[in-house]
Structure formats: C-alpha cells, structure tokens
Amino acid sequence: MKALLTFLLFSGVIMTSHSQIKVNHIAVHVSELEASKKFYENIVGLKEIEEPFKDGLHAWYDIGSGAALHIIEAPNTPTEISKVNHLCFSMEDMDSFIQTLKDTNYPFESWVGEKGKVTIRVDGIRQIYIQDPDGMWLEINDDY
Known part of the structure; x- marks a missing residue:
C-alpha cells in the first residue's frame, strides 16, 4: 500500500473518494537561501521557476508533473534530522549523477550509512x- 501511495504521489495524480488531486508543491524550510539554491541547482540539477514573492526568501523549482519544490528561508530551521524524513x-x-557527486566531492551514502x-x-x-x-536528507534513485 505504501509503495502504491508513493507511486501515486510522484506520478502527480491521486484519486480520492471526493475527486482527483495532484501534488502541487513541497515546501522545505532552509536556513540560507543562497546556499540551498546552489545545492538544488548545481548538485540536484533542478531548474528554478518563477516565484511570486520576490522577497529574497523564496525559490521555486520544477520537480515534474506540474509540481514544484519551494525552498523558504526562515529563522529557527527545524533541527530534527532523520533519513526516514x-x-x-x-x-x-543515475550513474551520471553519481559521477557528478564524485567529481565535486559531494558525499553520498547508502540507506545504512555506508559512505560512497x-x-x-x-x-x-x-x-x-x-x-x-541544512542536513535534510534526499533520496536519489533510478526509478525514473
């Protein structure tokens, strides 16, 4: 069931008893917008899209299927770090992505924490x- 829900969430459309819904965006709290923008653009490879606030505290990225990632700079970034979240x-x-991580000396690990x-x-x-x-975990997989 969990795998099905994950598939439906990332495919962009979910059927509920009321209607169809789709993922619109995921918001992530960051402590330094510029550092996070460099990470999501240069390491993850996301493309920045237009954001309406223009306040220097937000950046939005296209993550496919009409959904966006919103990174938002704010004080008091949550400190709980868990690979489960x-x-x-x-x-x-994925091989090219891993090579980019190696070329830039960006650390990665397995689920159990084995480096590289x-x-x-x-x-x-x-x-x-x-x-x-900010220490938030990202899973990168080849289930494209």
Missing part, C-alpha cells in the same frame, strides 16, 4: 542518500 528524486541517468555506496532495494531500484546544506 526525506525528499526523493528519481534520475534518468549504493543501496539496491528488493525491487531492484538503486538509491543513494545525500544531505542539503
């Missing part, structure tokens, strides 16, 4: 974990 992005060319290692899930999907500048 993570964002997940699927890469079309890839986890292969029971369904054959490869996944790694990286952290953004």
Whole structure:
C-alpha cells in the first residue's frame, strides 16, 4: 500500500473518494537561501521557476508533473534530522549523477550509512542518500 501511495504521489495524480488531486508543491524550510539554491541547482540539477514573492526568501523549482519544490528561508530551521524524513528524486541517468557527486566531492551514502555506496532495494531500484546544506536528507534513485 505504501509503495502504491508513493507511486501515486510522484506520478502527480491521486484519486480520492471526493475527486482527483495532484501534488502541487513541497515546501522545505532552509536556513540560507543562497546556499540551498546552489545545492538544488548545481548538485540536484533542478531548474528554478518563477516565484511570486520576490522577497529574497523564496525559490521555486520544477520537480515534474506540474509540481514544484519551494525552498523558504526562515529563522529557527527545524533541527530534527532523520533519513526516514526525506525528499526523493528519481534520475534518468543515475550513474551520471553519481559521477557528478564524485567529481565535486559531494558525499553520498547508502540507506545504512555506508559512505560512497549504493543501496539496491528488493525491487531492484538503486538509491543513494545525500544531505542539503541544512542536513535534510534526499533520496536519489533510478526509478525514473
């Protein structure tokens, strides 16, 4: 059931008893907008899109299927860091992404925390974990 819900969330449309809904955006609290923008653009490879606030505290990124990632600079960034609470992005060319991490000396690890290692899930999907500048975990997998 959890795998089905994850698939439906990331495919963009969910059927409920009332109507269809789709993921609009995911908001992430960051402590330094510029550092986080560099991470999401240069490491993850997201493309920044127009954001309406123009206040220097927000950046929005296209994450596919009409959904966006909103990063928002605010004081008192939550301090709980858990790999269980993570964002997940699927890469079309995971080998190239891993090579970019190696080329830039950006650390990644397996689910169990082995540095520079890839986890292969029971369904054959490869996944790694990286952290953004505030320590938030991101899963990167090849379930593209």
